[in-house]
Amino acid sequence: MVTSNELTITDVAKASGVSVSTVSRILNGKQDVAKATREHVLQVIDELGYAPHAQAQSLRAGKTRNLGLLFPLKDPGNVPYNSLDIEFIVSAAAAAEKQNFFFSLLTASVTEQSLLNLYRSAQIDGLVLMQVYSEDWRVDLLRKNGYPFVMIGHTENNEGLSFIDLDFKGAVIAAFEHLIRQGYRQIAFISLPNKMRQEGYGPALRTWEGYQRIIEQYHIPAIYREVNFGRQEAFDATLALLDEVHDLSAIITTHADGALSIIQALNERGMRIPDDCSVIALTANRMAELTTPTLTNLDFPAHDMGDRAVDMLLRMLRNELTEPEQVLIPPKLILRNSTNL
């Protein structure tokens, strides 16, 4: 096997006694090449172990064949990952690769400058945005500049934008209605940090809206805590709720992995799940199946969402998306052992 490096199309041309143009045509599968020439050159390419220089091709083509996923880490080193994140990331990566795109994971927090420069400096053709806020300067900026991107999440004004998101409001409503229908009324809501809601973080905002709607419509008592990320926070909040509301009979949470801490707290107080207290979480199915007891959860098809987001973006780049595609996934409750019936 020949192991030499740094082969160029010129080397291939020389080695096969044809011109560079001809080699290029063959590489690009053009049809106007004599069969014999093609076969010969392909064999030379194979023997030499030549592969075309991707960056040179990109430069020439004016496209990078690179996608980016913005996954900003607020505090690298101590990251509030949850079990959903890896599904988004890996599924998006796989989807991009399937269509021969490179996929870059971008974890640094972006500035207006650095965001625009991703496109201007031709590092990427398009972007998947996560952690989208209701008013999101990144979205405004990209829209204004006409740069291609899709969101996992959505903003207040989504005119002209493509996205895929879970119906968070509907999800919370579905969870509550399930319990209310069974006669539960003392239901606590453990939700995302108040700060995130104030800042307009989509899921924080919309789960809250769902909760308000439930409170008003069914006149159940407003028992809730908006808690920060972290095991201890969810744990403490649960204990505090149990102290405060002695006849608490269920907890619904939008903290993906916080459900685990809630279970810990209930155990700590000797409360049996679901007999003394039911639990419903908005978390990955994978995680919901691993807890003891298994969790009744709102389906969160993160894998599917990542996959579809990238697919959407690629169609956009190919101009196959004549109008914006906006997908809101309806809530789906999956019953397991943390609730009765």
Next chain:
Amino acid sequence: MVTSNELTITDVAKASGVSVSTVSRILNGKQDVAKATREHVLQVIDELGYAPHAQAQSLRAGKTRNLGLLFPLKDPGNVPYNSLDIEFIVSAAAAAEKQNFFFSLLTASVTEQSLLNLYRSAQIDGLVLMQVYSEDWRVDLLRKNGYPFVMIGHTENNEGLSFIDLDFKGAVIAAFEHLIRQGYRQIAFISLPNKMRQEGYGPALRTWEGYQRIIEQYHIPAIYREVNFGRQEAFDATLALLDEVHDLSAIITTHADGALSIIQALNERGMRIPDDCSVIALTANRMAELTTPTLTNLDFPAHDMGDRAVDMLLRMLRNELTEPEQVLIPPKLILRNSTNL
């Protein structure tokens, strides 16, 4: 704000009335430029919103400033992620970005061709390899071709190679010795699939070696199951063990998230942890803190490992690594509530 696209260095040169060379010098921070010129050009660049074309720079420089992480998915769509994987991925991405490298997540399974082509086609400067086998054709191939890479994991013959890995053998030994020292003898070992060991998957192999060593040295009964990934598998294996060994007093597992299923199974049988049965797992600290009860675990500093692997690779690319760097992280047992004392 000017939002025009597709600006080139020539546009900047024209707009500021200097030559392309001068703009290039300024972009690259060379010192032989008049202060006035520099300031003027920088201002023009700012006004125009110009950013140099990364691919063109790469082409010229002969370097891509791209790193790749190989994270092959055997069965996309139904992926056996565990809580460690995201830490590897995200920490590696963050480390690359910190040094201004793009970071690509590669989930497709590679062939000899496609692996070499990553380098030949100049898509990446270097690679981080995960899921390394004791005999690993990828490693052999890259070594033979002299392509830069580092491993998270290691092979049988690591001559000339750089890697960072956990001391899996030592970890298993540490876990057993901890229990044996306290008088436990009926300890079950729930380990990685036999198939992976046969295939020479590093962690499967070395945890097994650790176990053999313990069996021989302490003459404890060989109670073990090599189980496939998946909730059900670990769950069933645990139940089977409990049926088989009535005085089972502890379980040690190398299945990162399998510990959760083991807990489920013990609960199912009404066994209290740790009083009736202790559990020690080789899993992420983050996960160990979330279970009920919290898990005594072998520290698995995945975040740190991803970070250091990329750092190693970047030093290699800068030729700062005069000789191979081989890091084996010593085992560290973190006591929590799934064991006594």
Next chain:
DNA sequence: TTGAAAGCGATACCAC
């Protein structure tokens, strides 16, 4: 069916 040459956007050498 094939080849020569221009050009993608940037850098660096060599003049001046």
Next chain:
DNA sequence: GTGGTATCGCTTTCAA
């Protein structure tokens, strides 16, 4: 201190 120009590897007219 500054500008002209060859060059990185490839694709694509345009001619032959």
